[in-house]
Amino acid sequence: MKIDKFLTESPIFAITRTARTVEVNLGRSIRDEGLGFSQALVLIAILLEDPNPVNPSRLAESFSTTRGNISHCLSVLESRGFIKRRINRDDARMLRVTIRSEGKQCAMRLISYFNALEKQIENTIGTKTIQNMLNSLGEIERLSRTNQKS
Numbered sequence: 001m002k003i004d005k006f007l008t009e010s011p012i013f014a015i016t017r018t019a020r021t022v023e024v025n026l027g028r029s030i031r032d033e034g035l036g037f038s039q040a041l042v043l044i045a046i047l048l049e050d051p052n053p054v055n056p057s058r059l060a061e062s063f064s065t066t067r068g069n070i071s072h073c074l075s076v077l078e079s080r081g082f083i084k085r086r087i088n089r090d091d092a093r094m095l096r097v098t099i100r101s102e103g104k105q106c107a108m109r110l111i112s113y114f115n116a117l118e119k120q121i122e123n124t125i126g127t128k129t130i131q132n133m134l135n136s137l138g139e140i141e142r143l144s145r146t147n148q149k150s
Helices: 003-009 011-029 037-049 056-062 067-079 101-125 127-146
Strands: 083-087 095-099
Touching (some): 011 101, 037 056, 037 067, 056 067, 056 095, 067 083, 095 101
Antiparallel strands (some): 083 095
16 A cells, blocks of 8 residues: 555654554463453552552553543452552542552563563663663654644
8 A cells, every 4th residue: 555655664653553563462462361451551550559559540640541541440450359449548539559469469470471572672672772762762752742732
């Protein structure tokens, strides 16, 4: 198709294509855990904050997503017995999320999947290239925020 040349030369589409490919393939790797990519990331984030409870709004902010997406992830994680949601004693409008032992075990397995891919990337393209890429992606993200239409 005529658009193929444009898509292969566009950094924006290269970023989104790569992100989708990584997400799909990591999703296949973690399928045995019965979680999707976003649910896995949320569970790992909760583990990393342990023993401090996590606020769903803060998770949404960290992952640049909506509270609705986080709520869906939390519902799945809670139904699997991985986390517990409680109303904040100081402010009943807020929830606090804590990880249960089954969730800790699952999160540790998930981390191993992510680490394996990251190690393979480091070994293939090198840490300096990765750092340069991360810097470039940060700049692209910054530019996309400043160029948003009102």
